[in-house]
Amino acid sequence: MTQAVEQRDRTAAAREPAVWTRGLAKNYGEVQAVKGIDFEVAPGEIFGFLGPNGAGKTTTIAMLCTLASPTAGEARVAGHDVVTARNEVRRNIGLVFQDPTLDGYLTAEENLRFHADLYGVPRAIARERMQIVLEMVGLWERRESIVNTYSGGMRRRLEIARGLLHSPRVLFLDEPTIGLDPQTRSSIWTYIKELKAREEITIFLTTHYMDEAEYCDRIAIMDQGEIVVLDTPESLKASVGRDRVMIKTEDDDAAIAALHERFDIEAVIAEGQVTFSVGEGEQFVPRLFAELGVPITGVSVSRPSLDDVFMSYTGTTIRDAEGSVLDQQRAMHSMMGRR
Amino acid sequence: MASESAITSTGAPPQVARVRVPGAGLRSDLRAIRVVWQRELIRFSRDRARMVTALVQPILFLFVLGTGLSRLASAGTHGVDLRTFVYPGVLAMAVLFTAMFSAASIVWDREFGFLREMLVAPVGRGAIVIGKCLGGATVAGFQGVIMICIAGLVSVPYAPVMILEVLILQLLLAFALTAFGVMMAARMSQMQSFMALMQMVILPLFFLSGALFPVSGLPTWLNVLNRLDPITYAVDPIRRAVFAHLDITETARHALAPGVTWWGWHLPGIFEAALVAMIGFGLLSIAIARFSRTE
Numbered sequence: 001m002t003q004a005v006e007q008r009d010r011t012a013a014a015r016e017p018a019v020w021t022r023g024l025a026k027n028y029g030e031v032q033a034v035k036g037i038d039f040e041v042a043p044g045e046i047f048g049f050l051g052p053n054g055a056g057k058t059t060t061i062a063m064l065c066t067l068a069s070p071t072a073g074e075a076r077v078a079g080h081d082v083v084t085a086r087n088e089v090r091r092n093i094g095l096v097f098q099d100p101t102l103d104g105y106l107t108a109e110e111n112l113r114f115h116a117d118l119y120g121v122p123r124a125i126a127r128e129r130m131q132i133v134l135e136m137v138g139l140w141e142r143r144e145s146i147v148n149t150y151s152g153g154m155r156r157r158l159e160i161a162r163g164l165l166h167s168p169r170v171l172f173l174d175e176p177t178i179g180l181d182p183q184t185r186s187s188i189w190t191y192i193k194e195l196k197a198r199e200e201i202t203i204f205l206t207t208h209y210m211d212e213a214e215y216c217d218r219i220a221i222m223d224q225g226e227i228v229v230l231d232t233p234e235s236l237k238a239s240v241g242r243d244r245v246m247i248k249t250e251d252d253d254a255a256i257a258a259l260h261e262r263f264d265i266e267a268v269i270a271e272g273q274v275t276f277s278v279g280e281g282e283q284f285v286p287r288l289f290a291e292l293g294v295p296i297t298g299v300s301v302s303r304p305s306l307d308d309v310f311m312s313y314t315g316t317t318i319r320d321a322e323g324s325v326l327d328q329q330r331a332m333h334s335m336m337g338r339r
Numbered sequence: 340m341a342s343e344s345a346i347t348s349t350g351a352p353p354q355v356a357r358v359r360v361p362g363a364g365l366r367s368d369l370r371a372i373r374v375v376w377q378r379e380l381i382r383f384s385r386d387r388a389r390m391v392t393a394l395v396q397p398i399l400f401l402f403v404l405g406t407g408l409s410r411l412a413s414a415g416t417h418g419v420d421l422r423t424f425v426y427p428g429v430l431a432m433a434v435l436f437t438a439m440f441s442a443a444s445i446v447w448d449r450e451f452g453f454l455r456e457m458l459v460a461p462v463g464r465g466a467i468v469i470g471k472c473l474g475g476a477t478v479a480g481f482q483g484v485i486m487i488c489i490a491g492l493v494s495v496p497y498a499p500v501m502i503l504e505v506l507i508l509q510l511l512l513a514f515a516l517t518a519f520g521v522m523m524a525a526r527m528s529q530m531q532s533f534m535a536l537m538q539m540v541i542l543p544l545f546f547l548s549g550a551l552f553p554v555s556g557l558p559t560w561l562n563v564l565n566r567l568d569p570i571t572y573a574v575d576p577i578r579r580a581v582f583a584h585l586d587i588t589e590t591a592r593h594a595l596a597p598g599v600t601w602w603g604w605h606l607p608g609i610f611e612a613a614l615v616a617m618i619g620f621g622l623l624s625i626a627i628a629r630f631s632r633t634e
Contacts, residue, residue, distance in 0.1 A: 065459060090461035101452035105382050117374035118460035120367040 016079050018170050018202035019064060020045045023073030026059050027283075033059040035225040036073055041202060043169075046192070049206040050310070056225040057206040058098070063172050064204070065095055078169040085091040091119070094163030098175035100155055104148035107264035108139055108158050111147060112165055119166040126165075133161035136198075137191055153184035160191060164199070171195070173205035177212065190213060210306040219306075230315075233306060240304040240312050243281030246273040247288070248298035255294040262291055270316065276310065344464075362387065371466040374431030375457070379441065379474025383481075389440070393482050397433040401493060402424065417591030422493040424595055428550030430486040430505070431512060431570065437539050438513045439483040441475030442520020446533045449524075458630075461474035463488055465627040468521055472623060476510055483509035491579035496584050504580040511612060512573035515619030522622050525629035548574045566599065573615045575599045576608035 019041035020217070026034040034056040041047040049057045062068040064077050066086045075082045078092035083189035104110050109130065116126035134140040137157035147155065156176065163171055177185040189212065195201060205216070213219050213233060220230040229236065249255040255274050259265045267276035277283045289296060302308075403499060405422035416424055448454040457467045486509075487502055495501075520537070527533045547561075548570035557565060560632035565571055575598060599606050 053425055067455075067459060087461040090459055097452065097455065099452045101456040103378065103382075103448075103453045103456075104451065105385055106378070110378075110381065114374050114378060115456070115460075117370050118457065118462060120370060120461070 002201050007072055016043075017041060017076070018045070019047070019075070019077050019204060020077040021064075021073065022061070022187075024063060024070055024075050025072040026056075026063055026068060027071045032225050034063070037221055037225075037227050039224075039230055041170075041204060043197070043202050044200065045217045046196060046203045046205070046215065048213045048219040049204070049222055050208065050210070050219050050306070051206075051222035052208055055222040057222055058174060058270045060222070061172055061206060063095060063173055064089075065089055069287055081146060091166070092169045094166065094168035094171040096156070096159045096163045096171070096173045096176055098178050100159065102147050102155055102158060102162075105146065107144050108134065108150075109143040111158065112162055115162050116166050121166050129165055129167070133164050136164075136194070137161045153180050153187070155198050155234065156180060156184070156188060157191065160188070164195070164201075167199070168201065170202045170204055173203065175206055175208070176209070177209065184230055185209075185212075210310065213306050228313045229309075236309040237304045240277070240303065240308045242277040242279055242308075244275065244302045244304070244308050244311070245281050245284065245288075246270070246275045246300045246302075247296050248281055250295045250297065255292065255296075258294055261295075263288075270311070270314075275311075277312070341625075362552070364410045368463055368466040369449075371460065371462040372470040374556065375467055375470025376474040376477065379444070379471065379478060382619050384446070390570055393433070393437060394485055396436065397429050397482075397486055398489065400432065401429045401489070405429075405493070417588065417594055417596060419585070419587055419591050420494060423495060423585065425551055426486075426490065426495055426579045427505075427581045428548075429572060430483060431548070431550050432545060433482050433486055433576060434479045434513045435507050435516055435570070436540060437479040438475050438516035439541055441471075441478050442517050442524055443530065443533055443537070444523040445471055446527050446530050449528055450530060464631040468623065468627045468630050469519055472514060472517045474627070475520070476514040479513030479517065480502055480506070480510045483513070495581055496586075496620075497569045498584040501580050501584045508577045508580065508612060508615075511615045511619065512577075515569070515573070515615050515622060517629060518619050518622035518626055520534050522626035522629060525626060529564075542567055544570050547571070550574045553595050553597055554599055555594075566601065569618050570612040571599060571616065572606075579608055592634075 004093050017040040019039070021035045021040075022038050024034060024038070025036040037056075037060065038178070048058065051057055059068065063070050064075055064082060066082050066089050069083060076087045080088040080092065082089050099199075103114070106114070112134070115121075115127070116130070121129065130143075131140060134143055137160055139154060139158055139161065142150070142154070147158065150158065160173070160176070165171075173192070176330045177188050178187065192203060192205075193215065196203060207213060216233065218230065219236065220227045220231050221236075222228070231239070247255065252269060252274050259267045259274070259276060265276050265278065267274050269275070285299060285301060288299070401422055405420075408425075409421035415561050420439075445454065448457070458464065460467075483506065487497075487505060491497060523536060523540075524533060528538070536575070547564050547568040549565055550570070554562075554565055554571065554575065579598060580597045582592050599611065
């Protein structure tokens with residue numbers, strides 16, 4: 001193949017969506033884990049999949065990574081069909097799962113060498129590449145340590161380094177910061193942002209931390225197997241446009257009834273507090289104390305955050321949504337593990 | 340695009356070497372087999388407890404059990420030390436347990452997530468299963484070498500031909516057993532259930548195989564079960580290879596290592612070895628098919 005043709009191929013590849021799906025669906029028996037979703041991710045984007053555990057994020061990733069076959073619909077990753085061109089997809093993606101997938105009895109270097117061999121990275125390049133990725137996550141000095149001696153944060157960093165070793169075009173990060181302390185979480189994000197600057201790479205991640213979703217170029221909110229909304233974090237917040245007020249009262253039911261009667265506001269209980277949104281939160285609070293008629297023991301007003309976006313599109317906060325689907329998620333998890 | 344690898348420069352900073360991962364093919368599969376195999380050996384070499392078990396367990400069986408039982412059985416062994424008689428059986432047993440432990444590691448890999456790292460790689464699942472089986476067979480083969488080293492302690496001579504035959508046979512046995520274990524492990528996600536299943540399957544197979552008794556003149560039921568047990572066809576040629584080099588009477592040889600018969604036909608050792616190999620490949624294909632399925 002001539003260089004010109006190859007060049008044309010690569011520009012074509014750069015223009016086509018990094019991820020593309022149409023009607024993508026997955027059922028596990030009776031359970032509809034993913035109910036026919038359509039979306040596209042542009043090359044070079046940091047794309048966030050947001051939703052409570054059990055919303056279908058992990059199942060969607062599993063299909064995009066060729067670990068699960070779709071029940072219906074199609075999906076292409078880096079231009080390759082996830083069903084008919086499985087190996088091409090695998091070659092072009094890097095994966096960091098929420099559960100560790102390192103061999104704790106090997107050293108960091110041995111884990112990476114294993115990966116390089118499995119992905120057929122030419123030996124001469126593998127050595128150089130290994131140093132680049134290990135230095136990037138700050139583990140080059142510790143490369144000869146057995147992974148079992150690593151802390152949780154170091155392991156996650158090593159997984160990210162490994163996911164990048166074969167220069168994937170799309171890096172999937174499934175809950176990259178789950179279970180990590182805030183300091184490590186922020187350092188992981190530093191790496192992710194640095195990555196975007198250094199490598200030509202699309203990052204597709206799932207998270208249920210609202211604050212992390214803000215780092216994404218675009219986010220899709222997923223709930224009960226469907227994408228409820230997809231936009232940039234700014235537009236999503238603008239679309240809510242109202243302040244969130246949470247109050248603690250001595251009688252929540254009476255407070256909700258009173259809000260409905262006197263202010264024509266529909267409130268719900270979220271995270272154990274009476275919650276509602278109003279246009280001008282700070283001006284509203286004095287009226288609330290004066291006119292509610294139910295003793296208030298605490299109040300907080302917040303500007304729209306992605307939490308409110310999530311709330312306004314799904315009718316629940318992400319933490320409350322999680323409790324109800326935890327069992328479903330466990331079932332899904334054990335199913336994933338068996339593959 | 341050409342399937343060979345190429346470094347291509349990109350607009351990213353110069354220190355970033357971009358890798359074009361080559362297309363699938365025999366070479367990438369062979370490389371995958373090799374690295375999976377290597378990993379098994381590295382893990383084995385780092386696992387002191389497993390090394391010690393590998394050394395101690397057969398010695399325990401051979402000397403404690405063998406010595407103890409020989410006090411009862413001296414009449415039936417035609418002057419042959421019972422420890423010498425059970426030596427081939429204990430060798431098979433050592434290989435058996437080691438191979439099962441290797442196969443069990445695929446369940447550990449699943450529990451600890453590492454299996455997923457292997458299953459999402461752009462190589463055939465077959466390469467991973469084969470690498471795993473070869474790794475298990477190599478480790479079990481190492482176990483067999485230890486057994487060969489202690490042969491002198493139970494009056495088995497170090498005859499080069501015998502050593503070669505035994506080595507080949509135990510590698511075949513180890514390979515078939517690891518393939519069996521990996522096949523069973525394909526659908527198991529928990530170590531406890533795998534271990535329970537293995538005990539349920541492996542111990543009867545071991546006891547029925549004639550590892551601890553001569554296989555002629557058995558009651559019909561035991562005779563039938565013995566002939567159905569695949570391990571019989573690995574233990575028997577190992578025993579015959581060992582007995583061919585013992586300095587004992589023809590009567591003793593005939594009584595203690597009679598060879599397996601099918602309706603009066605004496606199976607040649609090479610036939611038995613081929614049978615074990617065939618069973619091994621059959622199990623391997625099932626294991627590969629099971630691992631290749633995607634939900």
